[in-house]
Amino acid sequence: MDTIVITGGNVLHGEVRISGAKNSALPILASTILGGEECVINNVPQVVDVVTMGKLLRLLGAQVEHEGNRAVVRAGVIHSTQAPYELVKTMRASVLVLGPLLARWGEATVSLPGGCAIGSRPVNIHLAGLTKLGAEVSVEHGYIRARSRRLKGALIYCDVPTVTGTENLMMAACLAQGTTTIENAAKEPEIVDLADFLTKRGAKIAGAGSDIITIEGVRELRGSDHEVIPDRIEAGTYLVAGAMTKGAVVVNGCRPDHLEPVLAKLLETGVTIKVEKEAVHLDASKINRLKAVDVRTLPSPGFPTDMQAQMAALMAVAEGTSVITETVFESRFMHVEELRRMGANIRVEGNRLVITGCERLTGAPVMASDLRASAGLILAGLCADGVTEVLRVYHLDRGYERLEEKLQTLGAAIERRKA
Missing domain, CATH: 3.65.10.10 (Enolpyruvate transferase domain)
Structure with missing residues (x-):
């Protein structure tokens, strides 16, 4: 060391x-698997967590190319919907692939997250929200398992404003049928940045940056360029x-x-x-x-x-x-x-x-x-x-x-x- x-x-x-903001780049990279077209992300910081997210996306089947502070992702084909413990234990943000995998591919198996030892940061709000969207969710042997033919819009109230929870639910709701409202949403600038990227790709999101975010689901998202804040x-x-x-x-x-x-x-x-x-x-x-x-x-x-x-x-x-x-x-x-x-x-x-x-x-x-x-x-x-x-x-x-x-x-x- x-x-x-x-x-x-x-x-x-x-x-x-x-x-570029690590806490913005990670959910944006995770969200690329919501659609198959090429996404070009600029101002991506060259830090270990970004490298780990790239490894995870490649493991799922996406093509990821890093050129300095530029990342190019093509997620046309995903041959796995499982994020294993070996990767997730090193970076809590790996849980952000849960919502996109479930929304686009109908299933996801993601290890319970690890990361910095700064106290318990449970994912119960993520799971409760996905259940509200119609998913069957269970936790077995250290893994979150979620399934759904197609998610359906719902009203979701977060007990506490959680950043990764808000991001996961917002991404999942982009491809859900109908309208989703997230109340008591987190308001961090990184959430606004993610919403801006998703909107460029065809998502319909209103209210990011406030405590109420509304997402009208669409059938698919296209590719786009974006610069991380x-x-x-x-x-x-x-x-x-x-x-x-x-x-x-x-x-x-x-x-x-x-x-x-x-x-x-x-x-x-x-x-x-x-x-x-x-x-x-x-x-x-x-x-x-x-x-x-x-x-x-x-x-x-x-x-x-x-x-x-x-x-x-x-x-x-x-x-x-x-x-x-x-x-x-x-x-x-x-x-x-x-x-x-x-x-x-x-x-x-x-x-x-x-x-x-x-x-x-x-x-x-x-x-x-x-x-x-x-x-x-x-x-x-x-x-x-x-x-x-x-x-x-x-x-x-x-x-x-x-x-x-x-x-x-x-x-x-x-x-x-x-x-």
């Missing part, structure tokens, strides 16, 4: 370009890096409207932010200490849970005491013990972190437990005295494209040491 090694203390400055979590990560090192960074190729909750909290810390159409300028060079702020993670349009670990690292060096409340996932505080190894003053109270900032962290060997924890530990290393070694960075490679290289362009003393 590779190790990321950081020598802290460098002030970051310069410009960095944001890659920029990754708002990657953009937020580099902005926090600039703030923590008291630097001045420009994040290019982003969607500032997707970053509003993060920008609002960063402004509270005392940094200066200038927003352009596709760029955000952050300047923390003129402040002595960042101010502590309270953060509460919420489903979109609230503060994203995927930025919680990065904000915890930021608050560890801010002046004062902050409270970070995690409302989306339980067990998403495994980075805390590692931050403590670096001198952070953090205590856990149920679903809250109480953080009293210190002036400097100290470098230490730390171990990443999940994708965003990896990023949080690297950010902590950027402003720590001495050397920090982040182990198990295969988590990082699931969702960040060339993170250490991009940080190097901003002046960070960071390198990857191959195992």
